[in-house]
Amino acid sequence: xxxxxxxxxxxxxxxxxxxxxxxxxxxxxxxxxxxxxxxxxxxxxxxxxxxxxxxxxxxxxxxxxxxxxxxxxxxxxxxxxxxxxxxxxxxxxxxxxxxxxxxxxxxxxxxxxxxxxxxxxxxxxxxxxxxxxxxxxxxxxxxxxxxxxxxxxxxxxxxxxxxxxxxxxxxxxxxxxxxxxxxxxxxxxxxxxxxxxxxxxxxxxxxxxxxxxxxxxxxxxxxxxxxxxxxxxxxxxxxxxxxxxxxxxxxxxxxxxxxxxxxxxxxxxxxxxxxxxxxxxxxxxxxxxxxxxxxxxxxxxxxxxxxx
Amino acid sequence: xxxxxxxxxxxxxxxxxxxxxxxxxxxxxxxxxxxxxxxxxxxxxxxxxxxxxxxxxxxxxxxxxxxxxxxxxxxxxxxxxxxxxxxxxxxxxxxxxxxxxxxxxxxxxxxxxxxxxxxxxxxxxxxxxxxxxxxxxxxxxxxxxxxxxxxxxxxxxxxxxxxxxxxxxxxxxxxxxxxxxxxxxxxxxxxxxxxxxxxxxxxxxxxxxxxxxxxxxxxxxxxxxxxxxxxxxxxxxxxxxxxxxxxxxxxxxxxxxxxxxx
Numbered sequence: 351x352x353x354x355x356x357x358x359x360x361x362x363x364x365x366x367x368x369x370x371x372x373x374x375x376x377x378x379x380x381x382x383x384x385x386x387x388x389x390x391x392x393x394x395x396x397x398x399x400x401x402x403x404x405x406x407x408x409x410x411x412x413x414x415x416x417x418x419x420x421x422x423x424x425x426x427x428x429x430x431x432x433x434x435x436x437x438x439x440x441x442x443x444x445x446x447x448x449x450x451x452x453x454x455x456x457x458x459x460x461x462x463x464x465x466x467x468x469x470x471x472x473x474x475x476x477x478x479x480x481x482x483x484x485x486x487x488x489x490x491x492x493x494x495x496x497x498x499x500x501x502x503x504x505x506x507x508x509x510x511x512x513x514x515x516x517x518x519x520x521x522x523x524x525x526x527x528x529x530x531x532x533x534x535x536x537x538x539x540x541x542x543x544x545x546x547x548x549x550x551x552x553x554x555x556x557x558x559x560x561x562x563x564x565x566x567x568x569x570x571x572x573x574x575x576x577x578x579x580x581x582x583x584x585x586x587x588x589x590x591x592x593x594x595x596x597x598x599x600x601x602x603x604x605x606x607x608x609x610x611x612x613x614x615x616x617x618x619x620x621x622x623x624x625x626x627x628x629x630x631x632x633x634x635x636x637x638x639x640x641x642x643x644x645x646x647x648x649x650x651x652x653x654x655x656x657x658x
Numbered sequence: 659x660x661x662x663x664x665x666x667x668x669x670x671x672x673x674x675x676x677x678x679x680x681x682x683x684x685x686x687x688x689x690x691x692x693x694x695x696x697x698x699x700x701x702x703x704x705x706x707x708x709x710x711x712x713x714x715x716x717x718x719x720x721x722x723x724x725x726x727x728x729x730x731x732x733x734x735x736x737x738x739x740x741x742x743x744x745x746x747x748x749x750x751x752x753x754x755x756x757x758x759x760x761x762x763x764x765x766x767x768x769x770x771x772x773x774x775x776x777x778x779x780x781x782x783x784x785x786x787x788x789x790x791x792x793x794x795x796x797x798x799x800x801x802x803x804x805x806x807x808x809x810x811x812x813x814x815x816x817x818x819x820x821x822x823x824x825x826x827x828x829x830x831x832x833x834x835x836x837x838x839x840x841x842x843x844x845x846x847x848x849x850x851x852x853x854x855x856x857x858x859x860x861x862x863x864x865x866x867x868x869x870x871x872x873x874x875x876x877x878x879x880x881x882x883x884x885x886x887x888x889x890x891x892x893x894x895x896x897x898x899x900x901x902x903x904x905x906x907x908x909x910x911x912x913x914x915x916x917x918x919x920x
Contacts, residue, residue: 367917404773407913430775440766442668444675449668456664457774499770 357382357507357538358403362412365398372398374562375412382506385529385539387553389546389651394560396542397437400509403540404434417507430458433500435510439492443485447476447495450484451502458503470498474528490521497528507538514545526552546647556647558654565654572650574617578603580643581619583612583626586636595629602626613643661776665784666791672761673754673788682753683792687746687800694739695807698817701732720882722820729817736808736821741873741883743804743830746797747838749866751789755845756862758785759915760855769916778910782846786903789842794835801830825885833888836895841865843902850910853918 358380365373372395380386390396401407403416405425413420419427441450448467455463471477474494479487484495493513500508513529514522522545529539529552543549549556550569557566565572573579585592588610596605596614601622604615612630616622619642630637673679720737721730762768771781805822812818845862852858872891875881 401916406769406773406916426775426777429773432773434770434773436766436769436773438766440768440770442672442767443765445668445671449671453664453668454770454774457661457771457776459660459775496770 356380356415357384358386358414358416358540360403360412360414363399363402363409363414364411365395365402365407366410371561373402373409376559376563378557378563378566380538380540382538383533383536384555385533385541385553387549387556388540388542388559389544389549389556390559391655396559397511399559400434400511400540400542404432404509405429430503431505431507433503433505433508435493435496435500435508435513437511437515439496441484441487441492441495441499444483446481447471447484447487448480450495451499454499455502460503463502466502466504467498470501474498475524488521490517490524493517493521493525494528497525501532505537507540508532509540509542511542512544513541514543514548522548546651550647558651560655569647569650572654573645573647578615579617579619580645581614581616581623581626581640582643583614583630583635583640584638585610585612585630586638588612588635592630592633592635595633596626599625599629661780662784662787665776665781666788669754669758669785669788670792673757679753683750683796686750687743687796688803690739690742690746691800691802691804691807694736694804695811697735697739698732698808698811701728701735720884725817725820729815729820733817733820737826737883738873738877740821740826740829741869741876743797743801743826744834744837745866745869745873746800747790747793747834748841748869749863750793750796751838751842752845752862752865753859754792755785755789755842756849756858757855758789758846759849759910760852760858761849763853763915764855772912772916778907778912782903782906782910785846786839786842789845790835790838793838793842797830797834825883825888828885828892829883829888833892833895836892836899837869839899840895840902843899843906847902847906847909850906850915 356379358378360376360378363373363376363378364371374395376399388396388399398407402409402421403414405416405421405428408422413422415421416428417431419431421428441447442453445453448471451467451471452463455466460466468477471480474497476491476494476498479491484492487495497510497513500510510529514525517525526548529541533539533552539552541549541553553569555566555568556572558564567575588607590607593605593607593612596602596612599622601618602614602616604613606613614626623640627637627640721733725733759768762771808821809818812821841862844865845858848861849858852861872883876883881887
């Protein structure tokens with residue numbers, strides 16, 4: 351990520367409920383325009399963190415600055431400048447979609463309230479159903495309506511708590527596309543999700559959290575740090591000599607044969623693959639194709655949470 | 659001010675979609691304005707017949723000297739209904755206010771609402787007015803029907819002027835709204851502390867008890883409502899209302915409401 355003004359900066363941010371420590375000394379920086387994924391198991395303290403950063407609840411200790419405002423001191427300014435998609439849409443079910451948004455546009459002091467409501471209803475494909483009660487909407491439509499609500503005042507930072515939870519793949523895809531579009535406008539996203547594929551696709555960096563922050567990095571770096579990079583060579587016939595010869599190369603960490611496939615663990619496959627191929631061809635191997643074995647973010651996440 | 663108006667609009671749009679709430683707001687004042695009129699009308703003949711009858715002391719205490727015994731009896735009975743006009747602003751808004759916060763909790767709309775830049779004062783002012791205004795307007799409308807009806811039925815004599823006595827006007831136009839504010843703030847306090855709308859409604863109904871004591875106290879002859887007592891009640895209500903508003907705002911702990919609600 352390029353150097354940019356941190357939109358979110360926390361300094362030993364902690365929250366305790368009676369004797370339960372929900373968030374422990376969170377130190378985090380999220381830059382402008384970044385999509386930051388906040389991952390963690392249920393009860394890890396993700397929602398508590400979002401609530402603190404959106405000035406819904408106060409920290410027990412530590413501090414945080416959101417969009418240049420200090421939590422606990424400039425709460426109204428923070429609420430005015432951030433958008434939040436809560437875990438459940440929480441719409442007024444017996445009011446129309448349009449009226450639901452109008453209420454929030456007024457509460458956020460949006461100047462052209464009607465214009466903004468129309469803009470987002472159209473953008474999210476809900477304009478034709480604007481007069482229908484929100485309670486008649488499907489889960490996906492309600493979620494879209496809640497996203498529209500979070501955007502009415504054009505916040506620079508958006509906190510999304512499980513934006514695609516319970517949505518079908520089509521609706522999830524729409525939400526992902528919408529986030530990608532908004533990202534182009536330079537908005538900052540703080541995305542809490544259990545959907546690791548979603549985090550992998552959308553996030554510049556992810557933080558794995560379980561009461562305290564376990565790790566923060568890009569998804570690719572996390573994979574590499576935990577599992578290294580693996581290349582798989584599909585061979586017509588393989589034998590242990592080939593594995594041993596490849597293993598002897600100085601840049602190879604590990605090589606083994608599994609079902610006529612040679613799995614090679616190494617740091618820079620872009621640089622070293624040609625030499626491995628030359629070695630294998632020299633040993634008479636018939637290479638069908640070569641590919642990188644990608645660990646899923648789920649593997650990374652499970653490994654980190656397990657170790658925690 | 660815009661945020662308060664928005665909350666009021668939202669509350670009314672939600673609440674008045676529920677037919678039972680609308681029925682409560684319209685029916686009770688209408689019932690309590692029509693019933694004394696029916697009594698006035700039906701007693702018209704017998705009142706004239708008992709013009710010189712001896713009256714119990716408690717009747718005489720509340721009647722004007724210019725009234726006949728029959729008019730005095732009519733006035734005594736109808737005045738009991740007039741106390742009900744003080745009761746209406748107390749119980750109509752309970753229904754609306756008791757649901758106002760706990761309803762937002764159950765529909766999960768409270769968190770996005772509290773995430774907006776609205777202050778606790780603005781939120782509670784909106785919720786307050788959304789409950790108080792319909793109660794007051796319905797009461798005043800009911801009293802208006804009663805006043806016009808009683809003037810028509812009695813022909814505007816001593817009975818009518820007694821019924822439209824300044825004491826009753828103060829009771830209905832000043833004490834009534836003050837009672838509505840008391841009732842609403844109490845209900846909002848309860849609503850923000852409980853997690854079940856039914857519990858909120860049941861607990862909020864407790865606020866009606868003191869006025870019921872006034873109602874039954876007068877029927878039992880324990881005391882007679884007069885201008886001094888009504889003014890004293892108004893003054894006491896002003897202080898109680900200030901205290902209730904203060905407590906409602908103080909007890910509305912955003913964090914506790916959000917984190918304890920499951």
